[in-house]
Structure formats: C-alpha cells, structure tokens
Amino acid sequence: MSTSKLFLGPRLRRLRRDREMSQTDMAISLGISPSYLNHLERNQRPVTAALLLKLADSYEIDVRSFASGGGARTGPDELGEIFSDALLNDLDVPRYELAELAHNVPAVADAIARLYAALKEAGRNPSIASAGDVRALVTPENWVRDYIQQHRNHYPELEACAETLGGALSDPLSMSEPMRRRLKEAWGIAARVVPQDELGNISQLYDSDRRQFLISSQLRAENRTFALAYQLALVEFAQVLDRMVAEAAPPDDGVAQLLHMSLANYAAGAIMMPYGRFLKACEEMRYSIDRLCGEFGANVEQVAHRFTTMGRPGARGVPFFMLRVDPAGNISKRYAGDQFPFSRFGGTCPRWNLHAAFQAAGQVVTQLIETPDGHRYFTVARTIERPIKSDLSGGLLAIGLGCDIRHAHKLSCAEGYDLTNAPVTPVGPACAICPRLDCGYRATAPAGRMLAVDRLKKTISPYPFVPA
Known part of the structure; x- marks a missing residue:
C-alpha cells in the first residue's frame, strides 16, 4: 500500500450516509471517537492503514477500490467523457482535477453528469426542452440506472423477503408449479399461458378484474418461470416495493413505474435464486453459468444478472x-x-x-x-x-x-x-477520452489533445496525438 497520506473524508462520509449511520454509531463500530471521525470526514486527519483495514472488515469494502475512489456514481472517466464534449473541451480540464471532483465532492459530480445527460436529451428532443419542465430531460432509464448503481445493485430487504419465499417454494423439478399454486392459493390469482395473438404486443399481463395472470405462449420456458416470480413479487412484496419507490423519490410517475418494475425484476431473480443457496452453488460450481442455469431453472441472462447482485456483507460473491x-x-x-x-x-x-x-x-x-x-x-x-x-x-x-x-x-x-x-x-473508455496512443481502432480524435498528424506519413492510429 502506498505510504502517502490518504485523505478520504468525502468517501468516508458517503459510506456512512449510505449505511444510514450517525457519526457516533460509525465511530463506535470502528473503535474511534466521534470527534476523530469528524476530523477524518473533514480531511483534517488522514485515514491510517489500520483504520482502512477496520473499514474493510466492518463494512465489507474493497480496500483498493475505496482508497482509489472506486464505486463513485460518477467517476473521473465519466467526467472526462463529459468534459471531452465540444462545448467544454477547450477548457482543457486536467484529469487530476476531475479525479479530485469525483472523489471529494461526489454529489457535485453526480449533478454535472445529470445536467450533461439532460443537455444531450435536449439535443435529441427539442420539443421536450421547450416545454419548460427540465425534469423531463432526465430520461427514465438513466435515472433508474443511476439509482440502481448508487445502491450497488443490492437490496438487503428484498433479499431477505425473497430468500424466505424462494426457500419455501424451492422444488428440484421446477419452481413454476409451486409459484403458480402460491399465486392461486394465497392471492386468488390464476396463471394461464395463452396464445400470443390474445395479448397483442404484450408478453405478460395481470388482469386485476378477473384476477388472472396471462403469460404468452411464445415466452421461453425460463422466462415463463421469471414471469411467475415477477408477478409473485408484485403481490407478496407490495408494501416493501411501494416504500422503496417512495423513498427513492423519482421525479415523475413514469420513472416511478420503471423503478418499481426494476425492483420487482430484482426480487423475481432473488426468488428464483435465493441468496444463500445461490451463493453456495456459485462457489461449489465455480460460477459455471451453464451448471447454475440447470440448477435453478434459469437462463444465461438471469444468472449473469444475479451475479451482479451478490453484495451481502459477510457473504459476498465475486463482484461482476x-x-x-x-x-x-x-x-x-x-x-x-x-x-x-x-x-x-x-x-x-x-x-x-x-x-x-x-x-x-x-x-x-x-x-x-x-x-x-x-x-x-x-x-x-x-x-x-x-x-x-x-x-x-x-x-x-x-x-x-x-x-x-x-x-x-x-x-x-x-x-x-x-x-x-x-x-x-x-x-x-470512449475513444474521445482514451489516452492510448497507438490504437488502430480509434474512431475519433481525442478531446483536448493536439493532433500529431504528418501528411508525409500515415500511422496505425488514424488520429495520432501529442501525449499529455
């Protein structure tokens, strides 16, 4: 580990706030005084190697990633991509300043990223930009994606609920039948597979009036199972999902619906692949996707997505x-x-x-x-x-x-x-911010760099440039 002093105040403060802890609570867990923690968060004291190891042990963080600023929602590379835009690249903001911004004032970095995303959306949809409500320029998928990444794609409350339910429904033949029975017996919902023609362009539909859950006959087998798990999550975890969406405070109903769907999808995967049993199988099968698909009746995408959610403190999987x-x-x-x-x-x-x-x-x-x-x-x-x-x-x-x-x-x-x-x-990263010199795949000139083109010779890279 580097012997240079590590001033990690903003990252330490964000870690504490993400865990919804007071300074006193975190100080007790680390065996230090609240006043010392306050000094650390204000960068008035460096974080020692011993304290960094305590943080890793207490909060299951990766030391190297935390010390280097990894895990920030908007990192130096993303800021570099923003500042490589033609609107800003004449400012020649050095990378070390972008790194300081991302690491020391991460909320400001997030705000810059959101403004830039809105600017790009305004260029694509001028009519929305002229409507007057700037919140409409934050696209639903970007808002939800950022929210999910903010939580490292791991939701302990949903995991706990899904593990209890998924364990009770586990069946070595197939989870589809236990889930179908659960919908019928506990919620009075009849699940049926129907011809695609009856659904039009819809692959699954819950008819609340007739209390029927209709699944397209054209859905593949693993996706029918996932559809049942999704509908089960909607009814079993309704209060939990509603509360999580409310706490997230999405900007409008469309974003709220998309977030609700994303969280229900997360819960469906957790029902099909309960955390403890899935992690144990991953370790025993050495993360073999095909074997795990067979073990849990899932498909490649479902297993791959589940890999990225294995962030339970004290029982983490490989971080994919x-x-x-x-x-x-x-x-x-x-x-x-x-x-x-x-x-x-x-x-x-x-x-x-x-x-x-x-x-x-x-x-x-x-x-x-x-x-x-x-x-x-x-x-x-x-x-x-x-x-x-x-x-x-x-x-x-x-x-x-x-x-x-x-x-x-x-x-x-x-x-x-x-x-x-x-x-x-x-x-x-994106070609416009990639620092690699001799790349024959470069598609655009690097932003903020002087080209080193010589008409008398041609280089492997179509846009050679002067190194920083």
Whole structure:
C-alpha cells in the first residue's frame, strides 16, 4: 500500500450516509471517537492503514477500490467523457482535477453528469426542452440506472423477503408449479399461458378484474418461470416495493413505474435464486453459468444478472460487472458489482471482444483486458436469445461479464489460463477520452489533445496525438 497520506473524508462520509449511520454509531463500530471521525470526514486527519483495514472488515469494502475512489456514481472517466464534449473541451480540464471532483465532492459530480445527460436529451428532443419542465430531460432509464448503481445493485430487504419465499417454494423439478399454486392459493390469482395473438404486443399481463395472470405462449420456458416470480413479487412484496419507490423519490410517475418494475425484476431473480443457496452453488460450481442455469431453472441472462447482485456483507460473491448489447452496439443493460470504466454516454471499446460473441453464437468467448489505469479484468462474452419467440423481437443479444483478475481463479471458465503470463488486451473508455496512443481502432480524435498528424506519413492510429 502506498505510504502517502490518504485523505478520504468525502468517501468516508458517503459510506456512512449510505449505511444510514450517525457519526457516533460509525465511530463506535470502528473503535474511534466521534470527534476523530469528524476530523477524518473533514480531511483534517488522514485515514491510517489500520483504520482502512477496520473499514474493510466492518463494512465489507474493497480496500483498493475505496482508497482509489472506486464505486463513485460518477467517476473521473465519466467526467472526462463529459468534459471531452465540444462545448467544454477547450477548457482543457486536467484529469487530476476531475479525479479530485469525483472523489471529494461526489454529489457535485453526480449533478454535472445529470445536467450533461439532460443537455444531450435536449439535443435529441427539442420539443421536450421547450416545454419548460427540465425534469423531463432526465430520461427514465438513466435515472433508474443511476439509482440502481448508487445502491450497488443490492437490496438487503428484498433479499431477505425473497430468500424466505424462494426457500419455501424451492422444488428440484421446477419452481413454476409451486409459484403458480402460491399465486392461486394465497392471492386468488390464476396463471394461464395463452396464445400470443390474445395479448397483442404484450408478453405478460395481470388482469386485476378477473384476477388472472396471462403469460404468452411464445415466452421461453425460463422466462415463463421469471414471469411467475415477477408477478409473485408484485403481490407478496407490495408494501416493501411501494416504500422503496417512495423513498427513492423519482421525479415523475413514469420513472416511478420503471423503478418499481426494476425492483420487482430484482426480487423475481432473488426468488428464483435465493441468496444463500445461490451463493453456495456459485462457489461449489465455480460460477459455471451453464451448471447454475440447470440448477435453478434459469437462463444465461438471469444468472449473469444475479451475479451482479451478490453484495451481502459477510457473504459476498465475486463482484461482476455486466453489459447487454445488441449487434448495433446499443447497451440495454449495464450493472456493476465492482468498479469498471464504462462509457456512460457512448458504447464499448472495440478491442473488448464483447461483439465477437455474435460471430461465435452459442460459444463462450473469454479475454483478459487491461484498462489505462493498469487494472486487469477477466471477461466472458456469449450470445443469448431474446426472451420471446417472435419475428418482431429481433435476433440475438450478447452478454458481457467480467471481474477483477484477482477473482478469476474462482471461475471455472478461467481454468487453464495462466493469469499471470497470458496475453492481455489493452482497452479503454470512449475513444474521445482514451489516452492510448497507438490504437488502430480509434474512431475519433481525442478531446483536448493536439493532433500529431504528418501528411508525409500515415500511422496505425488514424488520429495520432501529442501525449499529455
């Protein structure tokens, strides 16, 4: 560990507030005085190595990530992407200032990110911008995505409820039948599979008047099971979900509905794969997705998504990040149980072989990657089918999973890898902020950097530039 002094006041204060603790409560848990903690939070005292280890032990945090500012909702890479915009890049804000902003005043960094997202949305939808209500410029998916990431995609109350219910409904043959019976016997809701023609463009529908839950016949088997779990979550955990949505204070009803759906989806996955049993199976099966799919009657996407939620203090799983993309590169899911430099406003690095999965449909594609800060990740990509069989639902999607290389030895798909000496692919964030010089995949010139183009010679990179 570096011998330089660590002033981590804002991160320590955010950790305490995220845990809804007073300074006195946290001080007692760390064995220090409240006044000393107050000095630490105000950066009047450095955090010692011993105290950092106490924080890791008491609050299940990753020491390296916490000390480096990992886990911030809006990190230096995201700010770099914002300040690379043509509107701002002439300011030449150095990265160290962006890092200080993200680490020391994270709420301000979040506000800048929200304003920039609204600005981008205003450009796409001028009519909304002229309507006068600026809150309409915060797109529902971005608001919900930020909220989920703020909570590290882990909700202890939902986990506790789902583990109790899922354990009671567990069946070695299939959870579908126990869940169908539970809906009928406890809630008077009859679940039926009906032809897609009866539902139009809807894949599942709860008819409250007739107390019927209708599931499309074109949904794949695992998605029918998930549909039952979702409807069960809506009725079993109604009060919990309503309270969580109210506490989140979404800006409008549309965002509230989307958040409610996202939380119910989370609960459905937790019902199908109860935390304790799922974590035990993950460790025994070395995170083999196919074996876990068979064990829990789930599909690849459901298991992959569940991986990112395993953040229970004292019983954490491997912290994965996950992306879901279509062949055009549109990102429709983005979750992280660990820090990863996603491009918030763009796509993925073309050197990450996530898209190679489309050329190897059904196969597992693995890769070791290294980000510009020197962090290495073991990644897995594979294609998945869309949930519903329909000519209108499009083709395949791809799932990308990854974790810090420190955890790769726990994964069955990493067996046989020489994780120390295997080839590593350098990747980066969005091209406009990527600091890598010699990259033949660069699609845009780096923002705020002087180009080093010489008409008498051509370089591998189409946009060579002068290093900072």
